[in-house]
Amino acid sequence: MNYNFSEKLKNMQPSAIREIFKSLTDPSIIAFAAGNPAPESFPIEAIAKISDNILKTDPVKALQYGITEGYPKLRELVAKRLDTKFGIGRPDDMTIIVSGGQQGIELTCKTLCNEGDTVLCENPSFIGSLNSFRSNGAVVKGIPMNEDGIDTALLEEALKNDPKVKLLYLIPTFQNPTGRTMSLKTRCEVYELAVRYGVIILEDNPYGELRFEGKELPTLKSMDTEGIVVYCGSFSKVLSSGMRIGFLCANEKLMQKIVVAKQGEDVHTPMLPQMICADYIEQYDLDAHIKSIQDLYRHKCGIMLEALDRYMPDCVKYTRPEGGLFLWCTLPEGIELNEFVQAALKRKVAVVPGTAFNCDTEAGSDAFRVTYATPTEEQITEGIKILGELVTEFMKG
């Protein structure tokens, strides 16, 4: 039987990261390729205690259907935290719970974009989101980045030349995959451009709270006087990724429609994980827990930068992130990226080739992404040493 797939999915393949991720079940491989948070960052004992208590004192609520917008207590706690800590949320905004940040991104695209509409984003960008846009029939166009984030001159050109742009997808803080953070000046310019060209901004901020160096910057949503920013956050990097709890905050007219779309996708996000998040926020000190994750990643990122400074030939350039999970390494001319990545895998070091994050699937790349979150300290040093030696070998031809 030959199946007749929809046009939007016909040419789509499983994401490269997911496939590499699957190969990572081999424990002898140093997993620089994963996008997983450090397992040490999960508050395991607290979650076990909370979950046990919920299933003993309020089991029917945890096991019965809930409402699409999310568990009311969690919605309130998240909205309050966004407001008091980050200045996010206006009187006509609404916060809902989604099944991980990924669902928030997908629903926003589905609600706003017709097939053939354009989504602009940073290039490179998070492959999971790009594929989600494509699976909705949207056309993804990448705008090059500079040190300050997305290149605003090129962004304006794209907005001017393409009347089908509906959505501007951005990860302003500790961007995936580059680890870069958009400067305040660029944030202001980007917001102005979106207002001027009547485009909705989808601000994806899964790593925002993982800052371990430098100065906090305001989110685009906190500047949103016009109601054009959809803010997407997540508990995946601060409590548990496997629980799949994210949230969206935007103008309620837009959110009501997103709720209709969510209803059709999964009715509601599972109750037990929602209740665990709510009780954690209420009964524990989430800010203190996040501070411990920042300390952990500052330490691990430091070890990786130290190893890079020590073992990597000067011809390799890499970012020095102030937070998040990722570093972006650029190879010198003359090294063929895919050969390099394959050779690294043979020596049991898995990295993600930059091509996987390219908006234009045909385009090449000279960079790869590494994470310091999941590997151990010893693996970080050992893995970077191996990559450094490999660069030297490749340079010699």
Next chain:
Amino acid sequence: MNYNFSEKLKNMQPSAIREIFKSLTDPSIIAFAAGNPAPESFPIEAIAKISDNILKTDPVKALQYGITEGYPKLRELVAKRLDTKFGIGRPDDMTIIVSGGQQGIELTCKTLCNEGDTVLCENPSFIGSLNSFRSNGAVVKGIPMNEDGIDTALLEEALKNDPKVKLLYLIPTFQNPTGRTMSLKTRCEVYELAVRYGVIILEDNPYGELRFEGKELPTLKSMDTEGIVVYCGSFSKVLSSGMRIGFLCANEKLMQKIVVAKQGEDVHTPMLPQMICADYIEQYDLDAHIKSIQDLYRHKCGIMLEALDRYMPDCVKYTRPEGGLFLWCTLPEGIELNEFVQAALKRKVAVVPGTAFNCDTEAGSDAFRVTYATPTEEQITEGIKILGELVTEFMKG
């Protein structure tokens, strides 16, 4: 700010059931309108014990990212159960875990239908699925039912006249909302028609295991020699609806593409609920538990039928389901459905007007859906008595 919604979602409103469901938070209302399983049907103590054990012995697996196809152990257990108990699954089939049956339905449509393609279904049918098809831009066309299920003569006519039919959505067993079950003869005819016209069948079977009277019938998927049936099942009615665990079984070529679509929607289904389901199947007797749910619903359905036989004027017709959660009551000519439903709500009895399940949103209906699953035995008798009195009052004008 006026938002420019996508064409497919622009005219969609929250589903009527969801809105009625929200109003059901008032405990003084007799909830005949809900689609919830009975809270007594959740194996609360077992789930609490299993969950506690997982979070103590294997917490990182429960809290870390998983793979899109689902928790391998649960996939295996589900595939094995489908095979041995229901004869479902061929060598080239594949079973994946989805975030509730709803997601399985949505992903199948997304993977197969372009905007403007037709999905045929029974009329009336489950509103959640119809809205999910619409939110993907598909056109939903309903085929009338008779006592044996979908009218196959009318189905053939629709297949002949509409070259854009991609999907045939069916709930053959204990259909929602009518509670009717498709006869074996109709099942065979429907399968033949789908093969002849090259259409994929999406068999939605959330209630199939809840048979409390009559003889088991084979699923369409168990007859699927040609690989044209996507089978969608769920743990929502047998373990817990709030955990949102469903599964899909179909030819692996089709499933691989559905996995790509799922990746873009929520990366994967939450791990803890998946692990709870797997451990329940492995450590407890799911079949014995399901038998206890059948006993519960046989009893409650019996009470409702008894009350209907006693209190309902003869002019009202109702189905006598052999399983599932729902009864379908047809009012005599002359009673305006919406006035009746509103009057019932005023007397604290909530039912769902049949119009909510109509494929053609403009069409009227003379029937309403009631459930015996969630209300108590006393509420069932009391609620039906009130509805009976109301019919008499309406008949008198």
